[in-house]
Amino acid sequence: MRFILNTALSAAFLATVLLAGCSTTPTDEQSPAGVEDRKPAGPGTAVETKPIARVDVTGKPGESAFPELKDPKSILSKRSIYYEYDKFDVRNEYRPLVEAHAKFLREHPSVKMLIQGNTDERGSREYNVGLGQRRSDGVKRMLLLLGAKEDQIESVSLGEEKPKAEGQNEQAWSQNRRSDMLYTGEY
């Protein structure tokens, strides 16, 4: 699992570096602000001074303050939940795993988690985004019931777009019907 995680991290890092160096791509790398609504202060509005919120992003990717998340002997190093075809419920065998992560989130309220739901390749790409979301929402709901906080967890879907295993057979597909739990710094 450590290997998989590290591979994912270095791939993400590589992708960032390569994208940044991709000169033929006419993309605007500016960070988006499409859904914000900022109005200029009108005349007569009092100027207020608010405390500055400090954001520290100096930590390098791959470095974690929580070694137990990477320790293969810790259940917290396990991050994947697999599903039956067309099923979305977290099977009993994964319950201890979800409980362990819920406990970790409870004990570290500032830590955030991204849950990515995935599907196999059959069917519509967009409907599969919906199916993957149903999977990640299910894991999120269970973590919330076990005491994690809403603002700690974002559940999203990668649909069929990021298969772990290639191939048009059940062996590959069963690897791809999956939810992955990632902590801050891992995505």
Place this chain on the structure above:
Amino acid sequence: MPRLLTGLLIPLLAATLCLVAPLAHAQLSIEITGAGGQRIPIAIVPFAGEGALAPGIASIIRADLERSGLFRGLEIPPLSPAPTEATNVSYPEWRSRLADALVQGSVAARPDGRFEVRFRLFDVVKQTPLGGVAYTMSKEQARTTAHRIADYVYEKLTGEKGVFSTRIAYVVKRGNRYELQIADSDGASPETALASFEPIISPAWSPDGRRLAYVSFENKKPVVYVHSLTDGKRQVAANFKGSNSAPAWSPDGARLAVSLSREGGSQIFLVNADGSGVRRLTSSAAIDTEPRFSPDGQSIYFTSDRGGSPQIYRMPAGGGEPQRVTFEGSYNVSPRLSPDGRTLAYITRNAAGKFQVALLDLANRQVQIITDSDRDESPSFAPNGRMIVLATVIGGRGVLSAVSADGRVKQRLSVTAGDVREPAWGPFTE
């Protein structure tokens, strides 16, 4: 003799194509299978002086018209002197060559370095000229000009607008690299609008053809962008908590219907194209996704599994009680309205597990399966409604296929060493 010649020519041609292939690797190549029954025989004479333009003119016009399945280009022996648009037409001579229609033209260099291309179209049966146009263009615009002439000929002879000047957007995946590309409708002149190491899906053309909305996974989750094609500027249209997906333009180009999970599940919302003014349209415990506006802007068709299996529903564009539209089969997804709003194309899964393109006549409820492939996705109508481009898998590779709305003419568009998917046929542009 002709058969022998063909037998010799085809391997020779194939060998030539193989030699050329590495240079043209980025281009979609086209293969036509099947053809319409009644094809109009047309003679397109090589334009006098067209040798000055690398891709030529007449051969592009002929290939365009033949791809429609409605025309058959005639072989023409070398004519000397080469006729121009001004040359008198001997109708009996062209009739004896079995031509119903004739195109003659010329290419002339201008003192400013540009070119003038002129042509005239003739109805050989009625022995009458049907009109012509003169274009001034740069050397690089030879293909564009040829497509325009093909559009003119197509419209004069069929009464419908041609789509040869329109463009198709699609995604190419090579290894772990994804490119959103835009090519001419014949696959030529592909340009890359976006390159990424994360997936790109669901490109959708704005009605004016200047922008593409799409879903990119570059932020480790699906986010909807609007991308201006001329300057490459991108704007986030939907990046809410959770997944943001399945963009569809309103016919006025002002708004997008999208599927968002920000309030749990996957539900359909409207947002302005700049990402402001989000409003929820559906309210179900199901997956509601793949919205599409009807061409009149009154309705939104979408995929929902609220009835237990994914089916297509329709609701008023402002929201309201949805009505189920598809009933046959347990998996009907990806609704796309024809430009006249009378036909719904979608993907249906049959009992054998094959995913194919179905057409539903919204007036008489008749369903017709128009493909014989088995992993079809993402159908997209040409703006004249005559053809549908779709993604499918052949020989383990993602290819695009175009099929006439009556299912008779099929073309395959593929790239070497890569998967092509997620086609979106662009609108008419001036």
